[in-house]
Amino acid sequence: MRIADVDVMDLKKKYSTPLYIYDVNHLKKNMDGYLSYFKSPNFDTEVLYASKAFSIKEVLRIVKEKGMSLDCVSLGELYTAKCVDFDFKKIYFHGNNKSYEELEYAIGNNVGVIVVDNYMELETIEEIANNKKKNVNVIVRINSGVSAHTHKFIVTSHIDSKFGVLYKSDEYNKIIDLCNKSEFINFKGFHSHIGSQIFDLEAFRAALVKLISYAKDFSEPLILNIGGGFGVRYTSEDSPIPFDVVSQTLINTANEELTKSGLKIKKLCIEPGRSIVAECGYTIYEIGYIKKTPNKEYYFINGGMTDNIRPALYQAKYDADIVGKENDVKNHLVTVAGKCCESGDLIIEGINLPEAKKGDVLITYTTGAYGYSMSNNYNKALTPAVVFVEDGKDKLVVKRQTLDELLEREI
Numbered sequence: 001m002r003i004a005d006v007d008v009m010d011l012k013k014k015y016s017t018p019l020y021i022y023d024v025n026h027l028k029k030n031m032d033g034y035l036s037y038f039k040s041p042n043f044d045t046e047v048l049y050a051s052k053a054f055s056i057k058e059v060l061r062i063v064k065e066k067g068m069s070l071d072c073v074s075l076g077e078l079y080t081a082k083c084v085d086f087d088f089k090k091i092y093f094h095g096n097n098k099s100y101e102e103l104e105y106a107i108g109n110n111v112g113v114i115v116v117d118n119y120m121e122l123e124t125i126e127e128i129a130n131n132k133k134k135n136v137n138v139i140v141r142i143n144s145g146v147s148a149h150t151h152k153f154i155v156t157s158h159i160d161s162k163f164g165v166l167y168k169s170d171e172y173n174k175i176i177d178l179c180n181k182s183e184f185i186n187f188k189g190f191h192s193h194i195g196s197q198i199f200d201l202e203a204f205r206a207a208l209v210k211l212i213s214y215a216k217d218f219s220e221p222l223i224l225n226i227g228g229g230f231g232v233r234y235t236s237e238d239s240p241i242p243f244d245v246v247s248q249t250l251i252n253t254a255n256e257e258l259t260k261s262g263l264k265i266k267k268l269c270i271e272p273g274r275s276i277v278a279e280c281g282y283t284i285y286e287i288g289y290i291k292k293t294p295n296k297e298y299y300f301i302n303g304g305m306t307d308n309i310r311p312a313l314y315q316a317k318y319d320a321d322i323v324g325k326e327n328d329v330k331n332h333l334v335t336v337a338g339k340c341c342e343s344g345d346l347i348i349e350g351i352n353l354p355e356a357k358k359g360d361v362l363i364t365y366t367t368g369a370y371g372y373s374m375s376n377n378y379n380k381a382l383t384p385a386v387v388f389v390e391d392g393k394d395k396l397v398v399k400r401q402t403l404d405e406l407l408e409r410e411i
Protein backbone atom coordinates (compact mmCIF):
# COMPACT_ATOMS: atom_id res chain seq x y z
CA MET A 1 0.00 0.00 0.00
CA ARG A 2 1.30 3.43 -0.96
CA ILE A 3 0.28 6.95 0.09
CA ALA A 4 1.62 9.77 -2.10
CA ASP A 5 3.90 7.18 -3.64
CA VAL A 6 5.45 6.24 -0.30
CA ASP A 7 5.29 2.64 0.89
CA VAL A 8 3.30 2.46 4.11
CA MET A 9 5.41 -0.44 5.41
CA ASP A 10 8.54 1.68 4.94
CA LEU A 11 6.95 4.39 7.08
CA LYS A 12 6.17 1.80 9.72
CA LYS A 13 9.80 0.64 9.76
CA LYS A 14 11.16 4.15 9.83
CA TYR A 15 8.82 5.78 12.35
CA SER A 16 7.18 2.88 14.19
CA THR A 17 3.50 2.82 15.18
CA PRO A 18 0.99 4.26 15.97
CA LEU A 19 1.71 6.87 13.33
CA TYR A 20 -0.34 9.66 11.79
CA ILE A 21 0.32 10.03 8.06
CA TYR A 22 -0.82 12.98 5.93
CA ASP A 23 -0.95 13.19 2.15
CA VAL A 24 0.24 16.75 1.53
CA ASN A 25 -0.96 17.03 -2.07
CA HIS A 26 -4.44 16.04 -0.96
CA LEU A 27 -4.29 18.67 1.79
CA LYS A 28 -3.25 21.37 -0.66
CA LYS A 29 -5.92 20.29 -3.14
CA ASN A 30 -8.60 20.71 -0.47
CA MET A 31 -7.37 24.21 0.34
CA ASP A 32 -7.17 25.17 -3.34
CA GLY A 33 -10.70 23.83 -3.82
CA TYR A 34 -12.26 26.22 -1.33
CA LEU A 35 -10.04 29.11 -2.41
CA SER A 36 -10.97 28.79 -6.07
CA TYR A 37 -14.72 28.19 -5.69
CA PHE A 38 -15.58 30.44 -2.76
CA LYS A 39 -15.53 33.69 -4.70
CA SER A 40 -18.00 36.30 -5.85
CA PRO A 41 -17.73 39.44 -7.99
CA ASN A 42 -20.18 41.20 -5.64
CA PHE A 43 -18.38 41.02 -2.30
CA ASP A 44 -15.05 39.95 -0.78
CA THR A 45 -14.67 36.40 0.40
CA GLU A 46 -12.34 34.85 2.94
CA VAL A 47 -11.58 31.19 3.62
CA LEU A 48 -10.41 30.51 7.16
CA TYR A 49 -8.87 27.23 8.21
CA ALA A 50 -10.42 26.22 11.53
CA SER A 51 -7.16 25.21 13.12
CA LYS A 52 -8.62 23.26 16.03
CA ALA A 53 -9.12 20.35 13.61
CA PHE A 54 -5.34 19.93 13.38
CA SER A 55 -3.15 22.75 14.62
CA ILE A 56 0.55 22.13 14.15
CA LYS A 57 3.22 24.43 12.78
CA GLU A 58 3.67 22.58 9.50
CA VAL A 59 -0.04 22.79 8.62
CA LEU A 60 -0.13 26.48 9.49
CA ARG A 61 2.89 27.05 7.23
CA ILE A 62 0.90 25.55 4.36
CA VAL A 63 -2.19 27.59 5.28
CA LYS A 64 0.01 30.69 5.22
CA GLU A 65 1.63 29.76 1.90
CA LYS A 66 -1.85 29.30 0.39
CA GLY A 67 -2.91 32.76 1.55
CA MET A 68 -5.76 31.44 3.66
CA SER A 69 -6.89 32.98 6.93
CA LEU A 70 -7.07 31.25 10.28
CA ASP A 71 -9.60 30.53 13.01
CA CYS A 72 -8.02 30.12 16.44
CA VAL A 73 -9.79 29.28 19.69
CA SER A 74 -7.11 29.49 22.37
CA LEU A 75 -3.82 31.00 23.43
CA GLY A 76 -2.15 27.76 22.38
CA GLU A 77 -3.51 27.99 18.86
CA LEU A 78 -2.64 31.70 18.62
CA TYR A 79 0.85 30.94 19.85
CA THR A 80 1.28 28.17 17.26
CA ALA A 81 0.33 30.72 14.59
CA LYS A 82 2.78 33.22 16.08
CA CYS A 83 5.56 30.64 15.90
CA VAL A 84 5.22 30.38 12.12
CA ASP A 85 4.91 34.18 11.72
CA PHE A 86 1.30 33.94 10.67
CA ASP A 87 -0.16 37.37 9.91
CA PHE A 88 -2.41 38.08 12.90
CA LYS A 89 -4.54 40.40 10.74
CA LYS A 90 -5.78 37.20 9.08
CA ILE A 91 -6.83 35.54 12.32
CA TYR A 92 -10.36 35.33 13.72
CA PHE A 93 -10.27 34.60 17.44
CA HIS A 94 -13.14 32.43 18.71
CA GLY A 95 -14.33 30.97 21.99
CA ASN A 96 -17.08 31.36 24.55
CA ASN A 97 -14.80 31.99 27.52
CA LYS A 98 -11.62 33.63 26.29
CA SER A 99 -9.48 34.60 29.24
CA TYR A 100 -8.08 38.06 29.96
CA GLU A 101 -4.63 36.72 29.13
CA GLU A 102 -5.81 35.31 25.81
CA LEU A 103 -7.60 38.50 24.81
CA GLU A 104 -4.63 40.61 25.84
CA TYR A 105 -2.31 38.44 23.74
CA ALA A 106 -4.65 38.58 20.73
CA ILE A 107 -5.18 42.36 20.94
CA GLY A 108 -1.52 43.00 21.72
CA ASN A 109 -0.61 41.14 18.55
CA ASN A 110 -3.21 43.04 16.48
CA VAL A 111 -5.52 40.13 15.80
CA GLY A 112 -7.76 40.73 12.77
CA VAL A 113 -11.16 40.02 14.28
CA ILE A 114 -12.45 38.83 17.63
CA VAL A 115 -15.64 36.80 17.46
CA VAL A 116 -17.57 37.94 20.53
CA ASP A 117 -19.62 35.32 22.29
CA ASN A 118 -21.25 37.27 25.13
CA TYR A 119 -21.60 40.68 26.77
CA MET A 120 -19.18 40.08 29.62
CA GLU A 121 -16.52 39.12 27.14
CA LEU A 122 -17.09 42.36 25.22
CA GLU A 123 -16.62 44.34 28.46
CA THR A 124 -13.26 42.63 28.94
CA ILE A 125 -12.29 43.34 25.33
CA GLU A 126 -13.22 46.99 25.83
CA GLU A 127 -11.14 47.27 28.96
CA ILE A 128 -8.08 45.85 27.21
CA ALA A 129 -8.65 47.95 24.09
CA ASN A 130 -8.91 51.10 26.24
CA ASN A 131 -5.77 50.24 28.19
CA LYS A 132 -3.80 49.60 25.07
CA LYS A 133 -5.47 52.39 23.05
CA LYS A 134 -5.99 49.92 20.24
CA ASN A 135 -8.87 49.52 17.83
CA VAL A 136 -10.41 46.08 17.90
CA ASN A 137 -12.63 44.64 15.19
CA VAL A 138 -15.36 42.40 16.48
CA ILE A 139 -18.07 40.28 14.95
CA VAL A 140 -20.81 38.83 17.10
CA ARG A 141 -21.54 35.15 17.25
CA ILE A 142 -25.22 34.66 16.70
CA ASN A 143 -27.15 31.57 17.60
CA SER A 144 -29.31 31.53 14.49
CA GLY A 145 -31.54 28.79 15.87
CA VAL A 146 -30.48 26.55 13.00
CA SER A 147 -28.80 23.51 14.39
CA ALA A 148 -27.62 20.60 12.33
CA HIS A 149 -26.57 17.13 13.27
CA THR A 150 -25.08 15.24 10.40
CA HIS A 151 -28.03 14.40 8.18
CA LYS A 152 -30.80 16.46 9.77
CA PHE A 153 -31.20 20.06 10.65
CA ILE A 154 -33.72 21.83 12.82
CA VAL A 155 -34.62 25.48 12.84
CA THR A 156 -35.57 27.16 16.15
CA SER A 157 -33.97 24.58 18.31
CA HIS A 158 -31.10 24.81 20.68
CA ILE A 159 -31.91 28.33 21.90
CA ASP A 160 -29.93 27.52 25.03
CA SER A 161 -26.67 26.68 23.30
CA LYS A 162 -23.54 27.74 25.14
CA PHE A 163 -22.38 29.46 21.95
CA GLY A 164 -23.49 32.85 20.73
CA VAL A 165 -26.45 35.10 21.43
CA LEU A 166 -29.98 35.18 20.07
CA TYR A 167 -30.82 38.00 17.70
CA LYS A 168 -32.50 40.93 19.51
CA SER A 169 -32.19 39.25 22.92
CA ASP A 170 -31.13 41.41 25.90
CA GLU A 171 -27.62 40.02 25.63
CA TYR A 172 -27.54 40.94 21.93
CA ASN A 173 -28.89 44.45 22.51
CA LYS A 174 -26.34 45.13 25.24
CA ILE A 175 -23.53 43.99 22.94
CA ILE A 176 -24.65 46.23 20.08
CA ASP A 177 -25.08 49.19 22.47
CA LEU A 178 -21.59 48.79 23.89
CA CYS A 179 -20.12 48.51 20.37
CA ASN A 180 -21.85 51.77 19.46
CA LYS A 181 -20.66 53.58 22.59
CA SER A 182 -17.13 52.26 22.67
CA GLU A 183 -14.26 54.32 21.34
CA PHE A 184 -12.03 51.43 20.40
CA ILE A 185 -14.42 48.63 19.46
CA ASN A 186 -15.49 48.43 15.85
CA PHE A 187 -18.54 46.29 15.20
CA LYS A 188 -18.00 44.56 11.87
CA GLY A 189 -20.61 41.86 11.51
CA PHE A 190 -21.93 38.47 12.48
CA HIS A 191 -20.78 34.92 12.82
CA SER A 192 -22.70 31.67 12.95
CA HIS A 193 -21.51 28.06 13.17
CA ILE A 194 -24.29 25.51 13.12
CA GLY A 195 -22.51 22.25 13.88
CA SER A 196 -20.14 19.71 12.46
CA GLN A 197 -20.05 16.86 9.96
CA ILE A 198 -23.12 18.28 8.21
CA PHE A 199 -24.31 16.92 4.86
CA ASP A 200 -27.38 19.08 4.44
CA LEU A 201 -26.79 22.12 2.28
CA GLU A 202 -30.18 23.51 3.27
CA ALA A 203 -28.96 23.96 6.84
CA PHE A 204 -26.13 26.24 5.71
CA ARG A 205 -28.48 28.11 3.39
CA ALA A 206 -30.99 28.63 6.20
CA ALA A 207 -28.31 29.98 8.53
CA LEU A 208 -26.93 32.32 5.88
CA VAL A 209 -30.38 33.68 5.04
CA LYS A 210 -30.84 34.47 8.75
CA LEU A 211 -27.48 36.24 9.03
CA ILE A 212 -28.27 38.36 5.98
CA SER A 213 -31.65 39.30 7.44
CA TYR A 214 -29.92 40.48 10.65
CA ALA A 215 -27.47 42.58 8.62
CA LYS A 216 -30.38 44.69 7.37
CA ASP A 217 -30.38 46.62 10.66
CA PHE A 218 -27.03 48.19 9.81
CA SER A 219 -26.23 50.80 7.21
CA GLU A 220 -22.59 49.89 6.66
CA PRO A 221 -21.84 46.63 4.76
CA LEU A 222 -20.98 43.87 7.24
CA ILE A 223 -18.73 40.83 7.43
CA LEU A 224 -20.79 37.64 7.58
CA ASN A 225 -19.02 34.49 8.67
CA ILE A 226 -21.00 31.30 8.16
CA GLY A 227 -18.61 28.99 10.06
CA GLY A 228 -17.56 25.48 9.13
CA GLY A 229 -18.94 22.02 9.66
CA PHE A 230 -18.86 20.63 6.12
CA GLY A 231 -19.11 16.84 6.24
CA VAL A 232 -16.46 14.37 5.13
CA ARG A 233 -16.42 10.71 4.17
CA TYR A 234 -15.45 8.46 7.06
CA THR A 235 -17.15 5.34 5.70
CA SER A 236 -19.22 4.43 2.63
CA GLU A 237 -22.31 5.61 4.57
CA ASP A 238 -21.16 9.22 4.22
CA SER A 239 -21.67 11.21 1.05
CA PRO A 240 -20.19 14.64 1.59
CA ILE A 241 -21.08 17.61 -0.55
CA PRO A 242 -18.11 18.49 -2.76
CA PHE A 243 -16.50 21.83 -1.86
CA ASP A 244 -17.33 23.39 -5.21
CA VAL A 245 -21.03 22.70 -4.53
CA VAL A 246 -20.85 23.97 -0.92
CA SER A 247 -18.98 27.08 -1.98
CA GLN A 248 -21.17 27.90 -4.96
CA THR A 249 -24.38 27.28 -3.04
CA LEU A 250 -23.37 29.71 -0.31
CA ILE A 251 -22.20 32.32 -2.79
CA ASN A 252 -25.39 31.97 -4.86
CA THR A 253 -27.60 32.11 -1.77
CA ALA A 254 -25.88 35.28 -0.64
CA ASN A 255 -26.22 36.87 -4.07
CA GLU A 256 -29.91 35.98 -4.32
CA GLU A 257 -30.69 37.32 -0.85
CA LEU A 258 -28.70 40.50 -1.43
CA THR A 259 -30.41 41.14 -4.74
CA LYS A 260 -33.85 40.60 -3.15
CA SER A 261 -33.16 43.00 -0.30
CA GLY A 262 -30.93 45.52 -2.05
CA LEU A 263 -28.45 45.04 0.78
CA LYS A 264 -24.67 45.04 0.43
CA ILE A 265 -22.22 43.04 2.49
CA LYS A 266 -18.54 43.64 2.89
CA LYS A 267 -17.36 40.08 3.07
CA LEU A 268 -18.54 36.48 3.30
CA CYS A 269 -16.37 34.02 5.25
CA ILE A 270 -16.32 30.27 5.72
CA GLU A 271 -14.31 28.29 8.27
CA PRO A 272 -13.76 24.70 7.16
CA GLY A 273 -11.62 22.61 9.50
CA ARG A 274 -12.48 18.95 9.20
CA SER A 275 -13.16 19.04 5.46
CA ILE A 276 -9.64 20.39 4.82
CA VAL A 277 -7.67 17.87 6.87
CA ALA A 278 -9.78 14.79 7.60
CA GLU A 279 -9.55 12.78 4.41
CA CYS A 280 -5.85 13.38 3.80
CA GLY A 281 -5.01 11.75 7.15
CA TYR A 282 -4.37 8.09 7.92
CA THR A 283 -3.33 6.28 11.09
CA ILE A 284 -1.35 3.06 11.16
CA TYR A 285 -1.16 0.67 14.08
CA GLU A 286 0.31 -2.72 14.74
CA ILE A 287 -2.04 -5.56 15.57
CA GLY A 288 -1.02 -7.31 18.76
CA TYR A 289 -3.25 -10.01 20.16
CA ILE A 290 -6.35 -11.44 18.60
CA LYS A 291 -9.08 -12.73 20.90
CA LYS A 292 -12.40 -14.49 20.45
CA THR A 293 -15.24 -14.07 22.95
CA PRO A 294 -18.54 -16.00 22.66
CA ASN A 295 -19.95 -13.49 20.16
CA LYS A 296 -17.04 -11.42 18.99
CA GLU A 297 -13.58 -11.46 17.55
CA TYR A 298 -11.20 -8.68 18.62
CA TYR A 299 -8.17 -7.34 16.82
CA PHE A 300 -6.19 -5.39 19.42
CA ILE A 301 -4.16 -2.43 18.18
CA ASN A 302 -1.29 -0.59 19.87
CA GLY A 303 -3.21 2.70 20.08
CA GLY A 304 -6.85 3.62 20.52
CA MET A 305 -8.77 6.39 22.29
CA THR A 306 -5.49 8.12 23.09
CA ASP A 307 -4.84 8.88 19.40
CA ASN A 308 -8.45 8.78 18.19
CA ILE A 309 -11.05 9.53 20.83
CA ARG A 310 -13.90 10.18 18.40
CA PRO A 311 -15.43 6.67 18.44
CA ALA A 312 -15.50 6.72 22.27
CA LEU A 313 -16.69 10.33 22.42
CA TYR A 314 -19.50 10.20 19.86
CA GLN A 315 -19.69 6.79 18.25
CA ALA A 316 -17.80 8.02 15.20
CA LYS A 317 -17.38 5.37 12.49
CA TYR A 318 -14.18 4.57 10.62
CA ASP A 319 -13.07 2.31 7.82
CA ALA A 320 -9.87 0.25 7.92
CA ASP A 321 -7.70 -2.25 6.08
CA ILE A 322 -4.87 -4.55 6.92
CA VAL A 323 -1.90 -3.25 4.99
CA GLY A 324 -0.91 -5.66 2.23
CA LYS A 325 -4.17 -7.56 2.59
CA GLU A 326 -6.50 -4.96 1.09
CA ASN A 327 -7.59 -7.39 -1.61
CA ASP A 328 -7.83 -10.53 0.52
CA VAL A 329 -11.26 -11.94 1.35
CA LYS A 330 -12.72 -9.98 4.24
CA ASN A 331 -14.32 -12.88 6.01
CA HIS A 332 -13.74 -11.95 9.65
CA LEU A 333 -16.32 -9.74 11.27
CA VAL A 334 -14.22 -8.10 13.97
CA THR A 335 -14.05 -5.32 16.53
CA VAL A 336 -10.89 -3.26 16.39
CA ALA A 337 -10.09 -2.36 20.00
CA GLY A 338 -7.49 -0.08 21.51
CA LYS A 339 -5.25 -0.88 24.45
CA CYS A 340 -6.71 1.54 26.99
CA CYS A 341 -8.40 0.49 30.20
CA GLU A 342 -11.87 1.49 29.04
CA SER A 343 -14.52 -0.83 27.58
CA GLY A 344 -15.47 1.99 25.24
CA ASP A 345 -12.01 2.09 23.71
CA LEU A 346 -13.14 0.54 20.43
CA ILE A 347 -11.94 2.14 17.23
CA ILE A 348 -14.28 0.16 14.98
CA GLU A 349 -17.15 -2.06 16.09
CA GLY A 350 -18.09 -4.63 13.46
CA ILE A 351 -15.96 -4.41 10.34
CA ASN A 352 -15.18 -7.13 7.83
CA LEU A 353 -11.44 -7.65 7.57
CA PRO A 354 -9.21 -10.48 6.37
CA GLU A 355 -7.67 -12.91 8.81
CA ALA A 356 -4.92 -11.07 10.68
CA LYS A 357 -1.70 -12.19 12.29
CA LYS A 358 0.13 -10.64 15.20
CA GLY A 359 2.38 -7.92 13.78
CA ASP A 360 0.11 -7.02 10.85
CA VAL A 361 -0.35 -3.31 10.23
CA LEU A 362 -3.87 -1.90 10.43
CA ILE A 363 -4.63 1.39 8.72
CA THR A 364 -7.64 3.58 9.52
CA TYR A 365 -8.79 6.17 7.01
CA THR A 366 -9.97 9.78 7.35
CA THR A 367 -8.21 10.36 10.65
CA GLY A 368 -6.76 13.75 9.74
CA ALA A 369 -9.19 15.90 11.75
CA TYR A 370 -9.68 15.86 15.53
CA GLY A 371 -7.33 12.88 15.85
CA TYR A 372 -3.94 14.31 16.72
CA SER A 373 -5.61 17.47 18.04
CA MET A 374 -7.67 15.45 20.54
CA SER A 375 -4.88 13.04 21.41
CA ASN A 376 -4.20 12.53 25.08
CA ASN A 377 -1.91 10.69 27.47
CA TYR A 378 -4.50 8.50 29.16
CA ASN A 379 -2.81 5.41 30.61
CA LYS A 380 0.38 7.38 30.02
CA ALA A 381 0.32 6.55 26.34
CA LEU A 382 2.89 8.45 24.30
CA THR A 383 1.52 10.78 21.63
CA PRO A 384 2.37 9.31 18.20
CA ALA A 385 4.52 11.00 15.59
CA VAL A 386 3.08 12.79 12.56
CA VAL A 387 4.65 12.32 9.15
CA PHE A 388 3.81 14.21 5.95
CA VAL A 389 4.22 12.45 2.61
CA GLU A 390 4.43 14.08 -0.79
CA ASP A 391 5.64 12.89 -4.21
CA GLY A 392 7.44 9.83 -2.91
CA LYS A 393 9.10 11.63 0.02
CA ASP A 394 8.35 11.58 3.73
CA LYS A 395 8.97 14.27 6.28
CA LEU A 396 8.65 14.03 10.05
CA VAL A 397 6.64 17.04 11.29
CA VAL A 398 5.87 16.00 14.88
CA LYS A 399 8.18 13.72 16.82
CA ARG A 400 6.85 10.85 18.88
CA GLN A 401 6.64 11.82 22.53
CA THR A 402 9.29 10.23 24.73
CA LEU A 403 8.93 8.86 28.24
CA ASP A 404 11.02 11.72 29.59
CA GLU A 405 8.79 14.27 27.86
CA LEU A 406 5.79 12.53 29.35
CA LEU A 407 7.12 13.19 32.84
CA GLU A 408 8.80 16.50 32.08
CA ARG A 409 6.36 18.64 34.05
CA GLU A 410 6.01 16.34 37.03
CA ILE A 411 7.76 17.53 40.18
Ligand SMILES: *Cc1c(COP(=O)(O)O)cnc(C)c1O
Nearest residue numbers: 050193196228229271272273274
Ligand atom coordinates in the same frame (compact mmCIF):
# COMPACT_ATOMS: atom_id res chain seq x y z
C1 LIG B 1 -15.22 23.78 15.05
C2 LIG B 1 -15.53 25.04 14.37
C3 LIG B 1 -15.28 25.17 13.00
C4 LIG B 1 -14.80 24.04 12.14
O1 LIG B 1 -15.70 22.97 12.11
P1 LIG B 1 -15.37 21.73 11.14
O2 LIG B 1 -16.48 20.77 11.42
O3 LIG B 1 -14.05 21.20 11.53
O4 LIG B 1 -15.39 22.25 9.75
C5 LIG B 1 -15.49 26.42 12.43
N1 LIG B 1 -15.94 27.47 13.16
C6 LIG B 1 -16.19 27.37 14.48
C7 LIG B 1 -16.65 28.55 15.23
C8 LIG B 1 -16.00 26.17 15.13
O5 LIG B 1 -16.27 26.06 16.43
